[in-house]
Amino acid sequence: MTVLLETSRLIRRYGGVTAVDGVDFTLNEGELRCLIGPNGAGKSTFFKMLCGLVPPSSGAIKIRNDDVTGMRPHEIASRGVGIKTQVPSLFDGLTVRESVEVAAMRRLTPSAACDIADETLGHLNLKGIANRIVGQLSHGQRQWTELAMVLSTDPKIVLLDEPVAGMTHDEVNRTEDLLKHINTTRTVIVVEHDMQFVKRIATKVTVFHHGRILIEDDVDRVLADSRVRDVYLGKSGLRYA
Amino acid sequence: MRALQSHVTTIGTLVAGIVLVGIVPFAVAPFTLADLTLYAAMAILAMSLGFIWGFGGILSFGQSVFFGVGGYTYAIVALNFDSPSLALLAAIAVAVTGALLLGYFIFWGRLSDVYLAVITLTISLIFFMLMNSMSSSIYRIGDVPIGGYNGIPGIPPLVVPGTDRSLSVAETYVLVVTVALLVYLGLSWLIRTKFGRILCSIKENEVRAELLGYDARLYKLAAFAVGAAIAGMAGALFAVYSGLINPDVFGIGFSAQIIVWVMLGGLGTLIGPALGAVLIQMLVVWLGKVQVIDANMALGVLFIVAVLLVPAGLVPRLQGLLAVAFGNLARSRP
Numbered sequence: 001m002t003v004l005l006e007t008s009r010l011i012r013r014y015g016g017v018t019a020v021d022g023v024d025f026t027l028n029e030g031e032l033r034c035l036i037g038p039n040g041a042g043k044s045t046f047f048k049m050l051c052g053l054v055p056p057s058s059g060a061i062k063i064r065n066d067d068v069t070g071m072r073p074h075e076i077a078s079r080g081v082g083i084k085t086q087v088p089s090l091f092d093g094l095t096v097r098e099s100v101e102v103a104a105m106r107r108l109t110p111s112a113a114c115d116i117a118d119e120t121l122g123h124l125n126l127k128g129i130a131n132r133i134v135g136q137l138s139h140g141q142r143q144w145t146e147l148a149m150v151l152s153t154d155p156k157i158v159l160l161d162e163p164v165a166g167m168t169h170d171e172v173n174r175t176e177d178l179l180k181h182i183n184t185t186r187t188v189i190v191v192e193h194d195m196q197f198v199k200r201i202a203t204k205v206t207v208f209h210h211g212r213i214l215i216e217d218d219v220d221r222v223l224a225d226s227r228v229r230d231v232y233l234g235k236s237g238l239r240y241a
Numbered sequence: 242m243r244a245l246q247s248h249v250t251t252i253g254t255l256v257a258g259i260v261l262v263g264i265v266p267f268a269v270a271p272f273t274l275a276d277l278t279l280y281a282a283m284a285i286l287a288m289s290l291g292f293i294w295g296f297g298g299i300l301s302f303g304q305s306v307f308f309g310v311g312g313y314t315y316a317i318v319a320l321n322f323d324s325p326s327l328a329l330l331a332a333i334a335v336a337v338t339g340a341l342l343l344g345y346f347i348f349w350g351r352l353s354d355v356y357l358a359v360i361t362l363t364i365s366l367i368f369f370m371l372m373n374s375m376s377s378s379i380y381r382i383g384d385v386p387i388g389g390y391n392g393i394p395g396i397p398p399l400v401v402p403g404t405d406r407s408l409s410v411a412e413t414y415v416l417v418v419t420v421a422l423l424v425y426l427g428l429s430w431l432i433r434t435k436f437g438r439i440l441c442s443i444k445e446n447e448v449r450a451e452l453l454g455y456d457a458r459l460y461k462l463a464a465f466a467v468g469a470a471i472a473g474m475a476g477a478l479f480a481v482y483s484g485l486i487n488p489d490v491f492g493i494g495f496s497a498q499i500i501v502w503v504m505l506g507g508l509g510t511l512i513g514p515a516l517g518a519v520l521i522q523m524l525v526v527w528l529g530k531v532q533v534i535d536a537n538m539a540l541g542v543l544f545i546v547a548v549l550l551v552p553a554g555l556v557p558r559l560q561g562l563l564a565v566a567f568g569n570l571a572r573s574r575p
Binding site: 051052053072073074077078082083085089090091092093094098099101102103105106107109110149153 | 434435438439441442445446448449450451452453454455456457
């Protein structure tokens with residue numbers, strides 16, 4: 001298997017607090033990996049370092065063996081990394097269609113971007129809200145709009161931070177189908193708290209705890225692991241409840 | 242929809258052009274034409290800020306600096322080389338160079354919007370103090386003394402290309418109004434291009450734009466330079482109109498006034514700032530004639546009233562009323 005993304009001894013400190021503490025992480029091409037862990041485990045900081053929003057204090061990040069450590073977000077994005085953030089980060093004053101077109105324009109001419117936007121909006125069932133102003137959308141619609149923007153950039157690696165947070169049961173089902181479809185052509189990393197959802201989409205899971213990787217294994221083995229139960233529910237986990 | 246907006250903009254500008262260039266010069270007195278020339282120059286300056294602030298999210302108090310630099314450069318080059326055309330180009334070039342240098346430090350330094358406003362305001366004050374302090378005859382560029390608080394008088398007017406004949410008042414008016422209309426058309430076109438649409442998205446959410454792969458610094462720097470070029474050109478045209486340039490163009494009052502034009506006319510439009518500039522300039526000229534109240538005090542009161550009654554500005558308010566009146570009228574920008 002080809003290694004697509006690799007971090008070595010990745011550390012991020014905020015003053016005296018170490019949010020991510022020496023993470024060695026490897027992601028192969030075509031994987032759909034879930035990152036789980038209690039609040040404050042370092043998942044989101046890890047994500048932010050992967051897409052360039054937060055520079056690492058030390059360590060290295062490589063994409064296809066290309067060192068991207070400390071690069072700015074646009075440089076990492078142009079290497080094929082797309083991120084859907086935990087709280088949707090959108091162009092509130094533009095329409096849904098305009099937002100997706102702008103996203104697609106990074107690699108396409110405006111007319112080609114228009115075609116891709118049409119295709120993406122159709123694929124995500126967003127044509128009905130295509131001409132609505134993004135700032136007026138519901139939370140679920142905002143999540144999907146951000147996803148449409150990310151997908152229209154044709155990323156090789158898709159980072160999704162809590163993609164089903166605040167979604168209805170039907171929307172969660174649709175998201176599950178969509179993620180599986182995305183994973184047929186792209187590598188996906190998902191940070192998620194909903195264990196049922198994780199069980200439905202992932203084969204391999206990485207558990208973060210205290211800024212480090214606690215365990216990394218098949219989903220069933222991870223969810224049956226006593227250390228994981230302790231982190232979420234038991235001894236040490238109580239501190240993060 | 243964008244094609245429709247484009248046609249509306251072009252046809253509207255054409256109609257305005259026919260009226261302003263084809264009819265007005267024959268219908269009004271030369272003294273009024275001179276006033277209208279001033280309004281047109283200020284409208285160009287207002288559009289420069291309307292573009293970078295309304296479409297790029299760059300709140301700059303420094304447009305007056307580029308305006309003033311453009312005016313001074315025009316004066317110095319025109320007087321030294323006796324070539325008004327070269328002076329006009331030099332005015333634009335110097336303003337752009339200044340914007341690229343200043344913008345590099347601002348945007349690559351990742352300064353927040355508030356700091357950007359403060360720094361540009363500070364720079365305009367530095368220019369104000371500097372130019373005021375250069376009253377001694379030792380301060381000169383070539384044969385032209387800077388003149389301190391008196392400024393540079395006797396600035397030559399533009400000439401008919403290929404001849405030595407100076408433009409008349411009416412011809413200068415036609416030229417400045419034509420430039421204003423072309424700036425409006427050009428910026429309207431730029432906003433609809435790929436560059437303009439990405440710039441608007443950066444204004445909406447810079448982090449998201451970066452995460453999509455756009456280098457926001459580069460786009461903002463380019464927009465800043467375009468705004469400076471237009472402001473520099475407006476400054477040169479102002480110098481042509483008045484025949485005099487002095488440090489007042491760098492003053493805090495003038496810097497703030499440009500902000501008021503844009504806010505009163507409507508941020509996020511191009512016609513709004515131009516309209517705001519014309520209306521306020523007309524008010525200032527009228528107040529100067531009637532001598533009832535200090536112009537700055539009147540502008541302050543007007544600004545407060547406008548913010549309370551039409552916070553989005555006159556043009557967006559008018560667009561809103563039209564949308565209500567005619568149903569689902571399309572949002573027309575600019």
